Amino acid sequence: MVQLKEKEIKEKSGTVSQRELQKMNIVIIGHVDHGKSTLVGRLLADTHSLPEGKLEEVKARCAKNARPFEYAFLLDALKDEQAQGITIDSARCFFRSDKREYILIDAPGHIEFLKNMVSGAARAEAAVLLIDAHEGIQENSRRHGYLLSMLGIRQIVVAVNKMDLVDYSQDVFNKVQQEYTEFLSQIQIRAEHFIPVSARNGDLIADRQKNMDWYEGPTILQALDEFQKEAAPVDQPLRLPVQDIYKFTSQNDDRRIVAGQIETGQVHVGDEVIFYPSKKRSKVASIEAFNTPVQTESFAGQSVGVTLAEQIYIQPGEIMFRADEPAPKTSTQLKINLFWLGKEPMIFNKRYLLKLGTSRVPVWLRKINTVLDASELSTELNRRHIERHDVAECVLETLKPVAFDLTTEIAQTGRFVLIDNYQIAGGGVVLDMATDQIDLTAEHVQQRERNWRRSRITSHLRQSRIDQQSTLVIISGPAGIGKSEIAQLLEEKLFDAGKQVYYLGLQNSLLGIDSDLSNENLRDEYIRRLGETSHLFTDAGLILIATVSDLAEYELNVLKTLNQPSDTLVVGLGSKTLSAGLLDLELSSAASTEKAATRVADMLTERRYLPEYYL
Amino acid sequence: MTQTMTQLDALEAQSVYILREAYRSFKDLVMLWSIGKDSTVLLWLARKAFFGHVPIPLMHIDTNFKIPAMIEYRDRFAKEWKLNMIVGQNVEALKNKQTFPDGGLDRIGCCKKLKSEALKHTLSGEWPRRVLNHQTCEYDIQENGQAFTGVIVGARADEEGSRSKERYFSPRDRQNDWDIAEQPPEMWNQFNTDFAPGTHIRIHPLLDWTELNIWQYIERENIPIIDLYFDKGDGKRYRSLGCAPCTGQVDSTAKNVSEIIAELESGRFANIAERSGRQQDAEDGGGLETLRRDGYM
Numbered sequence: 001m002v003q004l005k006e007k008e009i010k011e012k013s014g015t016v017s018q019r020e021l022q023k024m025n026i027v028i029i030g031h032v033d034h035g036k037s038t039l040v041g042r043l044l045a046d047t048h049s050l051p052e053g054k055l056e057e058v059k060a061r062c063a064k065n066a067r068p069f070e071y072a073f074l075l076d077a078l079k080d081e082q083a084q085g086i087t088i089d090s091a092r093c094f095f096r097s098d099k100r101e102y103i104l105i106d107a108p109g110h111i112e113f114l115k116n117m118v119s120g121a122a123r124a125e126a127a128v129l130l131i132d133a134h135e136g137i138q139e140n141s142r143r144h145g146y147l148l149s150m151l152g153i154r155q156i157v158v159a160v161n162k163m164d165l166v167d168y169s170q171d172v173f174n175k176v177q178q179e180y181t182e183f184l185s186q187i188q189i190r191a192e193h194f195i196p197v198s199a200r201n202g203d204l205i206a207d208r209q210k211n212m213d214w215y216e217g218p219t220i221l222q223a224l225d226e227f228q229k230e231a232a233p234v235d236q237p238l239r240l241p242v243q244d245i246y247k248f249t250s251q252n253d254d255r256r257i258v259a260g261q262i263e264t265g266q267v268h269v270g271d272e273v274i275f276y277p278s279k280k281r282s283k284v285a286s287i288e289a290f291n292t293p294v295q296t297e298s299f300a301g302q303s304v305g306v307t308l309a310e311q312i313y314i315q316p317g318e319i320m321f322r323a324d325e326p327a328p329k330t331s332t333q334l335k336i337n338l339f340w341l342g343k344e345p346m347i348f349n350k351r352y353l354l355k356l357g358t359s360r361v362p363v364w365l366r367k368i369n370t371v372l373d374a375s376e377l378s379t380e381l382n383r384r385h386i387e388r389h390d391v392a393e394c395v396l397e398t399l400k401p402v403a404f405d406l407t408t409e410i411a412q413t414g415r416f417v418l419i420d421n422y423q424i425a426g427g428g429v430v431l432d433m434a435t436d437q438i439d440l441t442a443e444h445v446q447q448r449e450r451n452w453r454r455s456r457i458t459s460h461l462r463q464s465r466i467d468q469q470s471t472l473v474i475i476s477g478p479a480g481i482g483k484s485e486i487a488q489l490l491e492e493k494l495f496d497a498g499k500q501v502y503y504l505g506l507q508n509s510l511l512g513i514d515s516d517l518s519n520e521n522l523r524d525e526y527i528r529r530l531g532e533t534s535h536l537f538t539d540a541g542l543i544l545i546a547t548v549s550d551l552a553e554y555e556l557n558v559l560k561t562l563n564q565p566s567d568t569l570v571v572g573l574g575s576k577t578l579s580a581g582l583l584d585l586e587l588s589s590a591a592s593t594e595k596a597a598t599r600v601a602d603m604l605t606e607r608r609y610l611p612e613y614y615l
Numbered sequence: 616m617t618q619t620m621t622q623l624d625a626l627e628a629q630s631v632y633i634l635r636e637a638y639r640s641f642k643d644l645v646m647l648w649s650i651g652k653d654s655t656v657l658l659w660l661a662r663k664a665f666f667g668h669v670p671i672p673l674m675h676i677d678t679n680f681k682i683p684a685m686i687e688y689r690d691r692f693a694k695e696w697k698l699n700m701i702v703g704q705n706v707e708a709l710k711n712k713q714t715f716p717d718g719g720l721d722r723i724g725c726c727k728k729l730k731s732e733a734l735k736h737t738l739s740g741e742w743p744r745r746v747l748n749h750q751t752c753e754y755d756i757q758e759n760g761q762a763f764t765g766v767i768v769g770a771r772a773d774e775e776g777s778r779s780k781e782r783y784f785s786p787r788d789r790q791n792d793w794d795i796a797e798q799p800p801e802m803w804n805q806f807n808t809d810f811a812p813g814t815h816i817r818i819h820p821l822l823d824w825t826e827l828n829i830w831q832y833i834e835r836e837n838i839p840i841i842d843l844y845f846d847k848g849d850g851k852r853y854r855s856l857g858c859a860p861c862t863g864q865v866d867s868t869a870k871n872v873s874e875i876i877a878e879l880e881s882g883r884f885a886n887i888a889e890r891s892g893r894q895q896d897a898e899d900g901g902g903l904e905t906l907r908r909d910g911y912m
């Protein structure tokens with residue numbers, strides 16, 4: 001029926017040869033021995049995709065050894081051969097129909113190989129799920145269905161195999177179809193077709209024989225050709241997870257490029273954009289690329305780089321979106337569906353790493369709602385850990401806020417993996433933002449205060465001795481705007497007035513306490529240490545003045561919490577990175593250093609951190 | 616502007632993503648450059664990923680038996696593209712004539728010495744490296760270099776068997792071993808970028824490319840590829856590049872990139888292994904897995 005084309009017509013467009021036959025990744029899954037290898041062997045043979053003479057050779061070898069020929073042997077034979085370079089193997093087979101090129105990913109049916117099945121299936125656009133008509137639905141028929149649903153594979157064909165063993169009975173077929181349809185509907189999957197086949201006899205694989213005249217639907221091959229190539233999600237809101245920020249200054253390149261792969265939507269030069277979770281805003285100044293004509297827009301699927309009109313401090317892991325489109329969510333609490341593949345069970349009170357989009361954040365398991373036995377689709381409550389191959393609904397808590405979407409809204413930024421012991425040990429999708437907000441930093445501070453050992457000299461005693469109220473004063477704003485000059489002058493003014501004050505320059509802490517933090521990606525740790533250091537100073541009764549460039553809202557929250565029980569005051573200098581509501585004092589960058597320092601000092605007096613008669 | 620991506624666009628975007636992921640995750644990252652078409656495409660993709668720059672050092676294992684044009688080509692582009700070029704060699708074995716051309720070893724044994732061992736010890740920094748000095752245009756000797764924990768390699772899944780079981784980010788343990796059955800999963804765009812102390816990771820940005828894709832991309836991007844791949848009038852050309860004594864040519868009159876593409880599309884080579892010109896493959900009965908386990912790809 002299908003002939004491999006001798007020669008494709010070659011189209012030329014520009015200088016590029018455009019014989020770009022569509023390619024599609026298909027994963028073949030099913031319980032062990034339900035006939036995956038046989039089906040793949042048949043597909044290759046019946047579409048004439050095997051190397052010349054291979055079929056005859058394997059048949060002859062079987063005859064010689066008085067063994068019945070199996071189509072599955074073809075794969076083994078090819079496996080030997082491909083070691084010498086022919087492009088077919090058991091893990092991936094390449095074949096071609098009239099319509100397109102296929103890569104068949106053979107996913108092992110044994111449960112021990114579930115992680116290989118997941119890796120294979122995650123690359124697939126569609127799946128063929130095999131069920132043995134004779135044996136019926138087995139554990140992995142269900143488990144695999146469940147995983148497909150979670151991996152986001154929506155195009156599925158179910159092949160009911162070994163129909164020859166049940167006398168090609170329509171009743172048996174109907175029964176399997178009904179039972180499995182019911183199961184699939186519970187997990188929100190609708191199979192495109194149920195196809196009765198005999199892989200061994202090649203019935204309804206690529207060719208149609210007479211045994212099942214009662215069946216009028218497509219063959220496997222026709223069903224594969226019916227699968228749709230999924231269009232790039234260009235019509236959804238823009239989601240560009242920031243992978244990195246480049247500046248190749250040493251190569252005399254002054255561009256500061258925000259790089260990443262667009263997951264959904266599109267972006268244009270001039271678009272107003274926002275980054276979550278930092279909530280910083282800017283405008284796209286240019287789209288950068290190497291060896292291409294100048295671009296003014298980019299869309300889903302492309303790995304791009306943009307420069308911004310305003311230089312704001314953002315970090316890898318943030319999501320860039322358009323101000324005129326719906327925003328992603330940001331939270332430290334995620335309600336998720338998880339499948340766990342790790343050797344060790346997932347437990348409470350252990351630190352894991354969450355990778356969602358391009359963010360990498362420490363995370364803890366906070367709550368297990370239900371654990372689902374994927375094979376039976378029954379649920380267990382009151383579990384204290386999640387075991388290998390479990391599917392669980394649970395709540396995770398991250399060390400700092402992450403940006404994400406719900407899986408039902410934008411699948412690409414609504415899924416994640418978890419790292420345990422350096423390896424991907426689980427994956428899942430975000431169902432919701434959990435509501436009961438627990439703040440890890442606050443919890444830590446509570447514990448710290450409870451266990452802090454002191455003499456009889458309290459912080460309060462210290463403060464009244466020197467007649468001031470201790471506080472942390474943060475001067476924030478864009479880099480290079482003169483924050484430290486103001487901070488230094490303020491320190492002088494207060495010192496001259498007899499106050500106990502200390503200016504902590506960023507440079508100094510990097511030289512000392514933070515000298516092990518080389519990479520700018522370690523900013524979170526820098527913030528944490530600044531918070532803990534502030535706590536020591538303010539506990540000692542001092543007024544501490546620190547400068548932080550481009551402070552993000554959640555960073556401010558961390559600093560404030562860590563500095564408790566003392567207060568934290570924020571002075572914004574010429575910046576719009578923090579919303580006005582968070583600032584205790586807003587200063588224009590045009591103000592002189594003298595005037596700015598005086599205004600901060602006045603504020604400290606007004607708020608009674610300093611006695612009124614200080615100056 | 617049409618908002619659809621061609622197959623080459625999609626492959627490029629994915630490879631660029633992987634390269635950026637690698638660059639972000641590994642402080643001690645290196646890219647192997649064999650001068651052949653695949654790793655040269657990889658190098659080009661790095662220039663794409665980093666907007667014309669190559670912030671990752673490149674390593675070439677020079678067996679001393681490479682076709683001389685390869686070394687000229689390497690040095691020309693290392694200078695032109697300002698590459699941080701590192702060259703490694705098994706000086707000891709060459710001195711002691713423990714090689715196939717010198718009659719000291721069989722082909723596979725020679726590959727082991729001059730490629731596997733040289734690669735392993737140059738990566739770890741135990742053996743001296745030669746590093747291109749862009750001021751003097753000479754190679755300086757560097758002792759005690761840092762060990763590389765992330766190694767970017769231009770392997771493709773369609774090349775031969777064992778490679779099709781690779782992941783994009785494939786952990787290797789202390790012994791350089793590769794435990795195929797116990798590989799951690801990879802899903803969506805999430806890879807295993809974390810690694811335990813003492814282990815390292817092989818990164819394969821070209822895993823999904825085919826030989827045809829490589830040539831199509833070379834044509835589209837106009838990548839300056841070494842001319843050993845082209846017939847220069849005698850009806851022969853290299854399809855795969857290696858050491859002079861062990862690499863044969865194929866019969867072909869393809870004189871430029873588009874003729875190679877036409878040749879591949881015609882199916883002329885459909886049933887002939889790409890590396891069929893490589894003698895050592897034949898000698899090993901086809902199993903390159905031994906060499907791979909030893910660390911030579």
Ligand SMILES: Nc1nc2c(ncn2[C@@H]2O[C@H](COP(=O)(O)OP(=O)(O)O)[C@@H](O)[C@H]2O)c(=O)[nH]1
Binds near residue numbers: 034038070109161200
């Ligand atoms: N009677 C019959 N046996 C089949 C059919 N398809 C596969 N088998 C047999 O089922 C066994 C397992 O098949 P195989 O393809 O290796 O299963 P896998 O484990 O899913 O890859 C083999 O002995 C096959 O010959 C079929 O359509 N009819």
